[in-house]
Amino acid sequence: MRILVIEDDREMLAYIAKGLRESGHVVDEASDGKDGLFLVLEGKYDVVVVDRMLPGRDGVSIVQTMRSSDNRTPVLILSALGEVDDRVEGLRKGADDYLTKPFAFSELLARIEALARRSDAEAITTTLRVGDLEMNLLARTVVRAGQTIDVQPREFRLLEYLMRHSGQVVTRTMLLEKVWDYHFDPQTNVIDVHISRLRRKIDRDFPEPLLQTVRGMGYVMRPPDKEGS
Amino acid sequence: MHAAQLLRSSAFRVALVYAVLFGASVLLLFGFIYWSTAGFMRQQSDATIEAEIAGLAERYRSDGLNGLTALIEQRLSRAPEGPSIYLFAGPDRRPIVGNLDRWPAAEPDAEGWIDFRLGESTRPQGESVRMARAKVFRLAGGFNLLVGRDMQELEAIEARIVRTLIWGVGMTALLALAGGVAVSYGVGRRLGSINVAIDEIMKGRLSRRLPTRDSGDELDLLVGNVNRMLTNIEAAMDDVRRVSDNIAHDLRTPLTRLRNRLELVRGATAPDNEEAVADAIHEADRLLQTFNALLRIARVESRNRTDGFRDVEIASLLADVADLYGPVAEARGQRLEVSVQSAPVIVADADLLFQALANLLDNAVKYVPRGGRIKLSLATDAATATIVVEDDGPGIPEALRGKALRRFWRLDDSRSSPGSGLGLSLVAAVARLHDAELLLEDAAPGLRVLLRLPAGA
Numbered sequence: 001m002r003i004l005v006i007e008d009d010r011e012m013l014a015y016i017a018k019g020l021r022e023s024g025h026v027v028d029e030a031s032d033g034k035d036g037l038f039l040v041l042e043g044k045y046d047v048v049v050v051d052r053m054l055p056g057r058d059g060v061s062i063v064q065t066m067r068s069s070d071n072r073t074p075v076l077i078l079s080a081l082g083e084v085d086d087r088v089e090g091l092r093k094g095a096d097d098y099l100t101k102p103f104a105f106s107e108l109l110a111r112i113e114a115l116a117r118r119s120d121a122e123a124i125t126t127t128l129r130v131g132d133l134e135m136n137l138l139a140r141t142v143v144r145a146g147q148t149i150d151v152q153p154r155e156f157r158l159l160e161y162l163m164r165h166s167g168q169v170v171t172r173t174m175l176l177e178k179v180w181d182y183h184f185d186p187q188t189n190v191i192d193v194h195i196s197r198l199r200r201k202i203d204r205d206f207p208e209p210l211l212q213t214v215r216g217m218g219y220v221m222r223p224p225d226k227e228g229s
Numbered sequence: 230m231h232a233a234q235l236l237r238s239s240a241f242r243v244a245l246v247y248a249v250l251f252g253a254s255v256l257l258l259f260g261f262i263y264w265s266t267a268g269f270m271r272q273q274s275d276a277t278i279e280a281e282i283a284g285l286a287e288r289y290r291s292d293g294l295n296g297l298t299a300l301i302e303q304r305l306s307r308a309p310e311g312p313s314i315y316l317f318a319g320p321d322r323r324p325i326v327g328n329l330d331r332w333p334a335a336e337p338d339a340e341g342w343i344d345f346r347l348g349e350s351t352r353p354q355g356e357s358v359r360m361a362r363a364k365v366f367r368l369a370g371g372f373n374l375l376v377g378r379d380m381q382e383l384e385a386i387e388a389r390i391v392r393t394l395i396w397g398v399g400m401t402a403l404l405a406l407a408g409g410v411a412v413s414y415g416v417g418r419r420l421g422s423i424n425v426a427i428d429e430i431m432k433g434r435l436s437r438r439l440p441t442r443d444s445g446d447e448l449d450l451l452v453g454n455v456n457r458m459l460t461n462i463e464a465a466m467d468d469v470r471r472v473s474d475n476i477a478h479d480l481r482t483p484l485t486r487l488r489n490r491l492e493l494v495r496g497a498t499a500p501d502n503e504e505a506v507a508d509a510i511h512e513a514d515r516l517l518q519t520f521n522a523l524l525r526i527a528r529v530e531s532r533n534r535t536d537g538f539r540d541v542e543i544a545s546l547l548a549d550v551a552d553l554y555g556p557v558a559e560a561r562g563q564r565l566e567v568s569v570q571s572a573p574v575i576v577a578d579a580d581l582l583f584q585a586l587a588n589l590l591d592n593a594v595k596y597v598p599r600g601g602r603i604k605l606s607l608a609t610d611a612a613t614a615t616i617v618v619e620d621d622g623p624g625i626p627e628a629l630r631g632k633a634l635r636r637f638w639r640l641d642d643s644r645s646s647p648g649s650g651l652g653l654s655l656v657a658a659v660a661r662l663h664d665a666e667l668l669l670e671d672a673a674p675g676l677r678v679l680l681r682l683p684a685g686a
Contacts (some may be wrong), residue, residue, distance in 0.1 A: 186553075188594075194553075197411055
């Protein structure tokens with residue numbers, strides 16, 4: 001994946017770039033808003049990571065410029081402020097995701113990968129499939145190996161998100177934000193309970209589990225026979 | 230101010246005591262006035278009688294019996310209805326001349342003074358009993374002379390003085406009381422507004438100040454001092470908060486870096502160490518969570534009200550939070566019930582309200598034993614929407630409930646249970662931001678937390 005990181009804090013920039021390269025991505029770096037925007041408008045990136053506060057041009061205005069010139073590249077805004085309003089403003093102005101500093105690198109990576117996936121999965125689909133698990137988005141049914149599985153509406157959304165991002169690590173915070181639509185910090189790992197309920201329904205009665213825990217990071221849904229898992 | 234409140238007010242009590250003391254001194258003063266005026270009039274009247282007797286005796290000595298009777302008759306005819314009483318009687322006390330029909334039965338005292346009732350016969354019937362005071366004088370030849378005065382007029386004057394003085398005392402007492410009420414009402418109103426301000430300050434609005442009137446009186450001086458004290462306290466608390474926020478902020482960045490390095494190391498270490506590294510990451514996450522919670526509280530507390538506020542359907546917010554925590558409770562063998570009768574829309578920060586409810590449910594789930602019940606409900610009236618989180622767990626002892634909202638406070642001092650002790654502090658901060666009332670009550674058994682949001686919030 002080709003990723004552009006626009007960040008004025010050199011140490012942070014180096015850290016992010018190094019991490020992303022180690023995860024197998026191609027990274028371009030820009031340390032101020034003007035250079036960043038210039039690179040962005042070339043339009044060759046899969047994901048853009050941009051700091052909220054930049055010399056020259058702030059992150060939100062870069063997103064605005066991109067969107068007004070019909071550049072649809074997914075953007076993740078990094079912010080040191082962490083105010084809810086900033087988040088809301090950034091998302092309203094066209095950013096796709098928002099992450100508050102300091103963050104765990106795994107969180108950033110998971111979100112970047114989810115964003116890249118979203119841009120090519122945006123095409124209208126009516127069925128999602130992971131291994132022998134199949135979800136019909138119109139009929140809102142879940143079937144595994146020919147066996148219909150009864151899920152609650154919220155479980156459906158949870159499973160849908162996991163299936164849309166199959167093969168990617170999805171963090172707990174991402175699930176809370178995307179499935180519950182609230183931006184908050186649970187004190188306990190409430191999401192684990194929901195995952196284990198979902199597991200009971202889709203995995204327990206089948207020989208091959210699809211939903212796996214990645215320690216310290218989150219969850220991943222992937223077909224069992226996929227190599228390298 | 231109600232009557233009962235007035236009676237309890239210390240200003241009124243002081244005024245009352247003052248009125249009683251003032252009334253007592255006025256009574257004493259009036260007593261003295263009465264004694265000196267009435268006594269003086271009696272003295273005057275006695276002196277007149279003595280002078281008259283002396284005159285009559287003189288005439289008897291010079292002109293004999295006939296001269297005396299002529300003089301008495303002359304005086305009687307000059308003022309037949311006057312207050313003067315004369316009686317000239319023989320040695321057997323049989324009247325010879327005078328306006329008294331018989332000699333009074335009462336015995337005179339050593340100086341010859343005699344107080345008696347005026348005869349029923351001399352004066353017209355039906356009049357009230359009238360007292361007279363006279364002096365008896367024995368003339369040469371055994372004749373008796375009595376000169377006196379009808380005391381009715383004097384007594385009437387005395388009675389008038391007494392009446393006036395009594396009215397005076399009554400009016401003084403009334404005025405003192407009315408003044409006391411007025412003064413205590415004024416003071417009471419000022420104290421009342423001061424109390425309202427203190428109430429608000431205790432609810433957390435530390436920037437509020439007590440009202441002054443700029444009159445420079447003692448109360449104003451006191452209020453001014455208290456206000457300066459509040460400013461100092463506020464500054465000190467801000468300092469403490471800033472220090473803890475700065476610590477959290479400054480430690481958060483290196484901690485994140487540490488966590489990220491551990492994460493980078495994890496993939497590259499031998500499988501034996503991987504577990505240890507994962508544990509270290511988990512521990513770092515917990516620390517970060519605590520710091521994040523501290524900073525979040527600080528942000529909520531320093532935030533401007535209504536920034537980021539929008540219309541929130543409370544009922545669907547409750548449904549969402551119940552959706553999130555229902556399975557958590559179920560997994561712990563508890564029951565989460567939701568009871569929502571109305572669907573109010575209020576202006577609020579949905580994320581923060583959700584966070585607050587999540588914290589309350591986190592706590593409930595943590596402390597309620599297996600088989601317990603947690604109830605999430607919503608009650609509305611015209612002015613408020615009250616979210617209630619109630620459980621039948623161990624609750625918080627009444628004495629500790631006030632402390633429960635403090636940062637890092639935990640029910641078990643051992644700090645062995647998971648959690649940062651910041652959950653309820655954040656709830657309190659969110660409540661303050663929304664101008665909501667946060668109450669912890671005894672659900673007998675268990676804990677009931679009420680979050681009373683103003684409907685217009």
